[in-house]
Amino acid sequence: MKKIIVAGIGPGSQEDITPAVIQAVGEADVVVGYKYYFQFITPYLKPTCQCIDTGMKHERERAEQAFSLAEEGKTVVVISSGDAGIYGMTPLIYEMKRERNSDIEVEALPGISAFQKAASLLGAPVGHDFCVISLSDLMTPWEVIERRIKAAAVGDFVTAVYNPKSNGRYWQLYRLKEIFLSEGRSPQTPVGYVRQAGRPEQEVTVTTLADFDPEAVDMFTVILIGNSQSYQWNGKFITPRGYYQTLSPTLPHNGEGDRPDGSPHYGGDVRQDREGLGQLIMMESFKTIASELKRQDYPLDHLWALLHAIHTTADFDMENILKMDEGAVETLYQKVKDGTLTTIITDVTMVTSGIRKGALTRLGIEAKCYLNDVRVAEFSSAKNITRTQAGIRLAVEEHPDALFAFGNAPTALMELCDLIRKGKAHPAGIIAAPVGFVHVKESKHMVKPFTNIPKIIVEGRKGGSNLAATLCNAILTFDDAAQLKPGRDL
Numbered sequence: 001m002k003k004i005i006v007a008g009i010g011p012g013s014q015e016d017i018t019p020a021v022i023q024a025v026g027e028a029d030v031v032v033g034y035k036y037y038f039q040f041i042t043p044y045l046k047p048t049c050q051c052i053d054t055g056m057k058h059e060r061e062r063a064e065q066a067f068s069l070a071e072e073g074k075t076v077v078v079i080s081s082g083d084a085g086i087y088g089m090t091p092l093i094y095e096m097k098r099e100r101n102s103d104i105e106v107e108a109l110p111g112i113s114a115f116q117k118a119a120s121l122l123g124a125p126v127g128h129d130f131c132v133i134s135l136s137d138l139m140t141p142w143e144v145i146e147r148r149i150k151a152a153a154v155g156d157f158v159t160a161v162y163n164p165k166s167n168g169r170y171w172q173l174y175r176l177k178e179i180f181l182s183e184g185r186s187p188q189t190p191v192g193y194v195r196q197a198g199r200p201e202q203e204v205t206v207t208t209l210a211d212f213d214p215e216a217v218d219m220f221t222v223i224l225i226g227n228s229q230s231y232q233w234n235g236k237f238i239t240p241r242g243y244y245q246t247l248s249p250t251l252p253h254n255g256e257g258d259r260p261d262g263s264p265h266y267g268g269d270v271r272q273d274r275e276g277l278g279q280l281i282m283m284e285s286f287k288t289i290a291s292e293l294k295r296q297d298y299p300l301d302h303l304w305a306l307l308h309a310i311h312t313t314a315d316f317d318m319e320n321i322l323k324m325d326e327g328a329v330e331t332l333y334q335k336v337k338d339g340t341l342t343t344i345i346t347d348v349t350m351v352t353s354g355i356r357k358g359a360l361t362r363l364g365i366e367a368k369c370y371l372n373d374v375r376v377a378e379f380s381s382a383k384n385i386t387r388t389q390a391g392i393r394l395a396v397e398e399h400p401d402a403l404f405a406f407g408n409a410p411t412a413l414m415e416l417c418d419l420i421r422k423g424k425a426h427p428a429g430i431i432a433a434p435v436g437f438v439h440v441k442e443s444k445h446m447v448k449p450f451t452n453i454p455k456i457i458v459e460g461r462k463g464g465s466n467l468a469a470t471l472c473n474a475i476l477t478f479d480d481a482a483q484l485k486p487g488r489d490l
Contacts, residue, residue: 002104004066004076006090008083008111009040013198016112017041024109025049025077032066033079041079057138059089063096070104083113087134087162114197115160118222121204122192123236125224130158135165135172142172149176153183156280158230158239161223165214173214173223180225184283184485185209190226192237193217206237228280279487285311286486294319301329304481305456308474311486312466321459328454332403332429333478336363341428343368343402344472345395347388347412351405354469358489359476367472370394388412396425403475405431407468410443417446420453429454431471435463 005024010016017040025031026044035053045051052069054062062078070076080088090108097106119126131152137145152159159180164173181187187210195203195218205216209225217223230239289310290296290303298306302324309318335341344367346352352369360367370376370391380390388409395402396419404427406413413434419425432447432455434440444457456471473489480488 002070002073003107004070004078004093004104005107005109006078006080006084006088006093007109008085008088008113009037009079009081010112011082011114011117011198012040012196014040014043016117016198017044018109018111020109021111025079027075028077029074030066030069030076031079032062032069032076034062037079037081059092060096063089063092066093067096067100067102067104071102080111081114082117083111084108085110086113086132114162114222115224117197118160118192118194119224121194121197121202122206122224123233123238125190125192125226125230125237125239126158126160127239127241128158128227128229129156130160131155132160132162134162135169135176136163137169137172145172146175146179149179150183153180153185154280154284156227156277158227159225161225163219164217164221164223166219173217177209177212177214180209184280184287185225186228189228190230190232190237191223193221193223195221197222206232206235278490279485282311282487282490283485286484290484292316299326300481301327301333301478304478305329305471305474308470308486309458309467312470313462313464315462317462318458321462322456323459324456325451325454328429328456329475329478331454332475335428336365336476339364341401341403342366343399345369345392345399345402345404346468347371347392347406347434348408348465350465351407351468351472354466355472356476356489359473362489363476365476368395368399385415386411389415392416393419400425401428403427403429403431403472405468405472406434406443407431407463407465408434408436410434410436410439413443414439414446417443417450420450427453429456429475431456431468433458433463433468433471435461435467437461 007021007024009021022044025041026046028049030050030052032052034056038051052065054065066076066078078089078093082088084090085108093106097104115132133148133152135145161176187208189209190206191209191212192206226237226239230237286307289307305324306318306322309322310316332341342365344355344365346367346369348371349369352367355367371387373391373394375394376387376390380387383390389411392412392415404416413432416425430447430453432444434443440461444459447455447457458467477486477488480486
């Protein structure tokens with residue numbers, strides 16, 4: 001029977017070899033492989049079985065010999081450690097079958113992969129989406145490998161690393177660690193590595209990304225790096241799937257297995273997973289925006305507002321037209337923190353809708369729009385003013401010291417300016433971002449003379465409800481600015 005069986009013999013312990021593989025090698029006339037692996041299957045071979053070794057880095061010769069022996073009518077088993085389809089012989093055997101236009105039948109028998117064995121020894125590190133990357137650049141250019149490392153880091157994948165080091169490859173693992181940290185993976189992310197998994201020399205280590213020492217591993221080591229939800233607990237490395245849905249899903253994870261309040265971290269629910277990924281995407285977007293700014297020396301609070309504005313609009317002209325008083329964002333955030341700013345008034349409901357509800361709840365702030373107040377229609381008709389003007393007049397009567405945010409109506413902003421000059425309004429701050437063609441520029445100029453009021457102004461015709469809302473969000477999340485970590489309240 002002209003047939004080649006490609007078999008994964010597992011990571012190295014006899015108990016991890018599948019029954020199908022044991023049966024296959026037991027019936028083989030010839031086993032072709034690297035001699036180091038013969039020791040793991042010797043007990044199952046029939047006495048007449050021939051073992052052929054082609055040595056390390058001679059995989060093509062190994063495959064050619066397997067085809068030659070199979071064509072002679074022998075039962076041939078080609079072995080690889082772990083799973084033969086993962087960095088093993090199975091792809092090569094199929095490619096050679098195609099190249100030779102061979103009628104030899106090929107069958108692949110899966111084995112337990114080294115990363116699976118390592119994962120079981122570490123705990124449960126691959127409980128959610130994961131990827132596997134080899135650092136060997138013998139047949140893959142390093143530029144390609146590095147792109148894949150960045151993709152894994154940005155995508156928040158649990159990442160298994162094969163072929164981490166060799167005598168000639170000493171720096172690549174350092175670079176991988178650098179990429180994961182620079183792409184936003186927490187220094188406290190769990191990292192586990194297992195040397196000689198399933199073999200007598202087995203060593204199992206759990207550490208953190210910050211403390212991980214590339215010098216501690218060798219070519220017989222498999223490394224697993226956690227995602228943003230992974231944690232350590234009782235010496236184990238766990239990545240939750242999300243089955244515990246009721247345990248403090250809004251509390252942030254500190255990377256050590258417990259939440260800040262001391263309760264265990266179980267990963268939240270499916271919605272939290274989705275929000276966590278959304279935050280990671282927003283963080284990556286902010287880094288991209290920051291790298292493309294014309295200036296790199298903005299004060300932190302100006303930079304934080306600018307990044308929010310560009311992220312929302314995808315308009316780098318914001319760098320030219322977003323103007324703010326010195327320290328405006330930080331000043332307004334401090335007013336929130338000390339309790340002197342408790343209300344945000346908006347000109348239209350779309351601005352209110354865009355202010356993050358999680359941030360408002362977390363900080364005890366109320367966001368209000370009077371446009372749909374039952375009094376507005378009657379008031380605007382009686383005074384012959386726009387509904388947004390009427391809404392601002394009513395708002396000032398009840399909240400004269402609020403933060404006022406405008407993203408639509410220049411007449412509303414002009415109304416506030418008039419009320420300030422009359423001494424009826426004393427805003428904690430003003431966000432001036434109305435949009436349009438009539439009185440828009442003028443309304444923004446009108447607010448500038450109030451030098452004692454912190455102001456954020458989008459000059460010219462540009463603006464919008466989304467822009468006003470995101471500038472409010474920048475204020476409410478200013479404590480995240482130093483770490484460049486937006487999106488906490490998504």
